[in-house]
Amino acid sequence: MADFIVGAVEYLSKFIFFIIAVLVISPVLTWVERKQSAVMQDRIGANRAEILGLRMLGLFHALADSLKLFTKEYFVPKGADRLIFHLAPCISIFFAVMGFAVIPHADTLIISGQPVEMQIVNLNIGLLYFFAVLGMAVYGVVLGAWASNNNYALLGGLRASAQMISYEVSIGISLVGIILVYQSVDLMEITRAQGDLLFGFLPKWGIFLQPLAFFIFMAAGIAETKRIPFDAPEGESEIVGYFIEYSGMGFGMYFLTDFLETILIACLTVTFFLGGWQAPFIDGWILQTFSDSTFLGIFQLNNFILTIVQFLAFVFKVCLVIFMMMTIRWTLPRFRYDQIMNLGWKMLLPLSLFNIVVTAIIVYFIG
């Protein structure tokens, strides 16, 4: 019973912490996106929203946006399937949030001698879970598009589903290499396995062991988020997309999903290819420098500091990846639809298959 309570408290606190973090970060990301693109384009960016004369570099825009979305009329078009119309954005955001459940943020934190995994749920099939969740995301899109009773929305939804399904294949197969190399489908295990050094100086990160898979994963991952240059499903300014009929918070949820997926893909990229929470070279140093004395009564000092550092390392890496994804978004023009399909099926898929074969051979011989 006590175990259960402790477990429940543990999961609940992790969950709440995580939910708040993610829901705060997403609006902030909208600000980041605006500001970053502004700086890249010799502009200033959003800076007008102010509270009591305080402008905070435009940070309040995120607040204003969400306020606006909350207060706007939630319009349901004539002839729409009302239930599904309401449900679809929820499905969309639900699976985006679900994806975060298996992301490891740091190594085990020991509280009162009790190990606590810095991961909401420690699934030994985390990778498969992730595939499953990712695969469900397309439903939110397609159902929303269909329920709108709008031809353009439906066409957008069809484009979106075609694109997402195409790229999911590549994502999945590109990660088979990772499974082969790290011999696990548990994300915690995969991350841990990246802690070793290769040839004595190179961290044994996925990006070094599986460079090809990294590129494939990145490309396919961006395509999964339906962001430029793969924004054929929605194409804000030119081609109306699957959520054309959504307004208010319905649109807001799709909008949020967009950013959540961005973070999710960034987290996964970090977990698989950039060593996850690993902070190479300094982890050993921390363990040696700080004692394992008790800290604040319940923590073990070196373990606590290490966990913090690992968490920061993870966050830092995720930010880096997000920054890269946004740089790409503001650099490249949109792919034509046929180019998207060509890239997915004729380039990424064969390459990822090739990657498996090569990896398998190497793993077989090297052991």
Added chain:
Amino acid sequence: MPTITIDGKELTVEKGKTIIQAADEAGIDIPRYCYHPGLSIVGQCRICLVEVEKMPKLQVACYTPVMDGMVVHTQSERARKGRKDVLEFLLVNHPIDCPVCDQAGECFLQDYYMKFGLYDSKMLEDKNKKSKAVPIGKHIVLDSERCILCTRCIRFCDEVSKTNELGIFHRGDHAELLPYPGKTVDNPYSVNVVDICPVGALTEKDFRFRTRVWYLDETNSVCTGCSTGCNIEVHTNKKREYKNEGRRVTRLKPRFNKDVNEYWICDEGRYSFTYVDAADRLGVVMKRVKGELQESTWAEVMPEVLTALQSAKENNKRIAVLGSPKMTNEDLFALKKFASQTLGVSQMPVTVLPKEKPFSDDFLIREDKNPNTKGAGYLGYDTDHKATRKLLDDCASGGVELLIIFHHDLEAGFETELVKSALSGAKTVVFVGSNANTTSARATYILPSCTYVEKEGTFTNFAGRVQKINRAIEPLGDSLPEWTIIRNLSRKIGKALAYFEAEDVFKDLTKNTAAFSGMSYSAIGDGGLVAEENGKLKQGDAKAAAQKTETATA
């Protein structure tokens, strides 16, 4: 039959024809201003210059008769240059006020400038001033500055209407087209001069500034002003309806039919479309409640009419039907079939002659102002005025319970007393028509029907020529074609008529009426076919009809 070559095309032409006529037949376009196939040839505008081999000068195509072995070039360098020069001269004193000119868009000067001109103007001098925007008749406005003195209108007034109102006065470039002082161009065919004017010198008052011609849609139809059945084009403005201002037919233009009206139409017919959107137009179903006519709906009225029909039928009370020669052959046939099969009505009059004899002449205007009296006769209606009187007498004496009247304003043809007693004699009076009149004011039910521009069908003109009308605009309000109303009634009572389009009715009609046998919409085409009382098409027409059907089906 001389054989000539125009632009490398070898043609065999009837002797005595001129080059332009030969070219027209072969589909080669030679520009023209003064030449009009319906008028005499004067050859004075000189725009139709063509090069004829072995002739030193350029020849006017409109006047030069064809000769065997003639080789004509209409597009040679010299011919084009000649035309361009003539065009330049025409524009010397022609004001370039296309923005305010109603002819813009159908102006021969514009067309040929784009085709042959396209020069930069050398003209620096002031243009000659002449009178502008002078109303010269009830319907016509003259702008002398725009006139290119092609004399088409003068020849029309001399040769066709034979009224001689117009003349060219003075000479040289001061020559000016004007009506004879004190005279106005008000002959019954006057507006035709506007049609034949190749430029904007003569414009129609009614059409003036209403719209631009390139916004107009054209639909082939037949004039319903009288029994001549002149072929017309209905011009409507569907894309820019705000220009209509409550009037959906913009204008009517005559359409060439060598057997009926050639190129012309009378003014009366030209402005006969006004009833389509007149103030008295019926657009809603009405029924009488407590002595007052109130707006209603088809859904409400149809069952009531059916009940009235049913009860009259069951009680063996008479039902009387007064058709109208304003209805198409299809309407009349459906009515006849419904009335005789289901209602058991045998005597069906249609004619109401007006009290005063209307104007008529020996050219196009006929005394019978209904488009389809002949067709009604072919379809077995009684076209005698006396039959109508008998029917009204019957009603007045109480022998009729339900009376269905189509279109007629009975007071126009009968004494008010008789009409009153007849209409009050019948228990139920159903009026089917497009416009309100004294009869509809006394009806129990008013079922609005379409006008001829809102429906498809055929009319049979005074000579038995069956001609097709087409839908140019959408029906107003609740109005429906008469045959549709009858079909809707027939669905609930007696034997249902299985018609979905007017063409279905016509197919049924041709099978059951001898006069129309062998006809079809595709065979009627734009020119029409002649129906014969004894049941057979004329020999030539039958062949033509067969050919037309063949090509249509092919």
Added chain:
Amino acid sequence: MSFELTKESKLVIDELLTRYPNKRAAALPVLHVVQKQHGYIPAEAEPLVAEILEVPPVKIREVLMFYTLFLQKEIGKNHLQVCRSVSCWLRGADRIIKQINEKLGIHDGETTSDKQFTLTEVECLGDCEHAPMMQLNDDYIGDLTAEKVDEIIGKKGQ
């Protein structure tokens, strides 16, 4: 203002009509007769002539306005028609016209206020050997000089 044909004119016209196979052909001679009687051809005369010739009045008006010799309004007692065409122009028709302009204060087509003179500039009158020349009413006066013009105006103007 109504217009009536005099008896003499009617007789002349009747004779003229016999000369031609159809009546319309007599248009020019009849109009000449009308003009002779009235000094010019008033608008009221047109329907009358049209009736005599059995043509629509507009055709008569067309003819009337086509020919320069038919006058539609009253002119002065002395009609000075000065030739301005090539031969006369070569020998100074301009000077003659200018002289009349200045002397009488009238220009082409105008009549003096006392209704004595009307000046018309005309094209060749077929008297080129006596250029410059003018036609005074029916008579040709050739070899004009400034003095001669003065003399004519002086003599007629009294």
Added chain:
Amino acid sequence: MSKNGKILTPLIENDCNLLENYKKFKGYEAAKKALKMSQDEVIEEVQKSNLRGLGGAGFPTGRKWAFIPKNSQKPVYLVINCDESEPGTFKDKYIVSSATHVLIEGIIIASYAIGAHTCYIYIRGEYVEPARRIEAAIKEAYDAGILGKKVLGTDFNLDVYVHRGAGAYICGEETALLNSLEGKKGWPRMKPPFPAIEGLFRCPTIVNNVETIAYVPPIIQNGPKWFADMGTERSGGMRFYGISGNVNKPGIYELPVGTPLREMIYEHAGGIPGGKALKCVVPGGVSAPPLRPDEIDVPMDPDALAKIGTMIGSAGIIVMDEDTNLVEMLMASIRFYHHESCAQCTPCREGTGWLDKILQRMLSGGARERDIDDLYEIGDSIFGNTICPLGDSAGMVAKGYIDKFRGEFEAYLSKSIAAKSANSPELKKAS
């Protein structure tokens, strides 16, 4: 026949508008002779004489007569064209007013030859006195039994009427004349049909110039060879040349066809006043393109003139001395056409007005660089595109002056433009 070999001049000089005077010159002998011949023989004689139409077009007269359909059901008409309105031409005036009876005799012979029983003399409206004279002469002839029923005692009937025009140059064109005669506007008709087939009142009609008809009696009298020998190979006899403009003795001169132009100007017409130099000659009425002084050695016959690009027309020679401004001269000519254009065909109606406007503007100081080319092009555009030759003439004249005297025009233009820019300081600055 009299001294100097002149044919009609003696008649004019002796007032042959009176029958008694004409009788002295064997009057009406030729008519009697002709009436004894058959119709074809008369036509044959005229054909052999090489008599060509002297009104302007120069069509062989005999051949024209032969076009009349034989045994026509319709009446045949003879129309005498005395609508002499071409600037520089004034010969017919003399014939109708002073040699009237020879004209009447010619009419009798011509009518007999073509089988006409009615003849109309269309005389221009301005010729009041000549018309009066010819009316008198006709009356005289009727009274003497020369006209009317039983002409000169034969079975031939002939009525001659005078028809006064009313002031339209265009009516000198034969089809316009016919329209005018029918009481219509003088608008030329389209050809074919030619008047010989369908003319006056839609009947076969011969239209001849006064002078042409006047030469018929002498030809019948003296035989065709006598006449033909006087002229050149293709056009026989003599004709009247009217010389006007800057010459000492303007007037008409009856001379053989083919007399050189120089001889006419310097010998017959007495040269140019004040001994000035010659600048330009118009050889055949204002419609003929002008000649430069170096071209005046040309013999005055239709073919020779046609060869150098001009025409003899009605043989009205207009002489211009060195002081003449040719731009003004052209303006005077074009103004004439503008005034006389009948408004039927577009090119002539609008073109002449346009030319006139350009020239007026040039002369009132508004000349532009391209005006000369414009004039030439407009002239070229009018030429050949009209029903009757009036448009052709206008075009030809505009082209002719510029062709022959372009230097003159350019000089005028540059002077005018220079004067304009001198007068307006802005323009000066801009250029």
Added chain:
Amino acid sequence: MNVHDKYKPLTWWEKTYLPAIISGVLLTFGHFRRNMVNHIKKAIGMKPKVSGAVTFQYPEVRRPFWPRLRTLHRLVRREDGSPRCVGCMMCETVCPAHCIYIVAEERPENQIEKQPRIFDIDLGKCIFCGYCVEACPEDAIRMDTGIVEISAYTRNDMMIRRDQLLSLEPKKEYYTERPDLEGKPVL
């Protein structure tokens, strides 16, 4: 046939898109770095040589109009105040957005017979292409009012009527040179 056929085919390396992506990212990142440095410098009180942004701080700072800028339409008036427009409907014809509505009427004066009775522009539809100005044979419609802030609460309010169009004046102050870019960006 693909339009790209006329270009030279991509090499294998180019087909991966990587070089294009990399060079593109380098360019944008270059800008990011430069501007970010300038922004930071400014934030910490150092004066950067150039500003990190070129933006105008609308609505406090307004960008000057170029003469060719197409702004709200207006109808030109004659000297007597009547519209110069003769209702020829050329603009209406050429308008690709079908946003002009004209109904013509007779003008009392005879020399110019026609004028518009109704001349509405639906600004909600207008795409400001300027074709109407090009098409006008009378130079009666111009897009030089300098009004660019067009908004309304209802669709009907987006209709601008004849009299409103006639009452507008052209904006006269145009800048013919490139205006100073040394504005003060607000971060």
